[in-house]
Amino acid sequence: MDMPEAPNVPPSIACRIVRQLTLEMMAMASDRPLWRRDGRRSTCHVRQIAMYVSHVVLGLSLSDIGAAFGRDRTTVSHACNVVEDRRDDASFDAFVSTIERVVLSVFGPAGIGSHE
Template sequence: MLRRDRRRFACHVRQIAMYVCHVALRVSLSDIGDAFGRDRTTVGHACHVVEDRRDDPAFDDFVATVERLVTTVFGLVEVPAHD
């Protein structure tokens, strides 16, 4: 059970990382897939999963914070607030 929970957690973290790379850093799905060792369709699915979960205010705040940190570190233009 613990092993499955760790795997699920790692999957969620990877999905968020892929989403932030695409949305905040404007990296293509193909390039993200190459970097993560996944197919571009898997990256697209991850982005959709994260976007769907942003209806939860706590999750949305977390992802928005990650986006702000990434854009600050990489010196990119601020990502507009999610509605």
């Protein structure tokens, strides 16, 4: 039996969904000492993680992600580097891995960046 093709979701909508999932998961994990209570910094971390996951899991281009978040592609590249560097911390890595699995379950294994 053939699997149905994943719907072709516009990058801006996909990024919004990933950001919301990241925000919700961070709220559930906020009792951990890993997360600071500083609202501005927390908003920045949510955005950076969402940008990273949008690129790594969904295969979206840095330019598409930047447009979706109202940022430049170089800012997205920086966010990806920051998240990658922070993954050396086991707790942070586990958190990001969980978000990656959730996003994968929502969008499917093909992601959305692979649709032509």
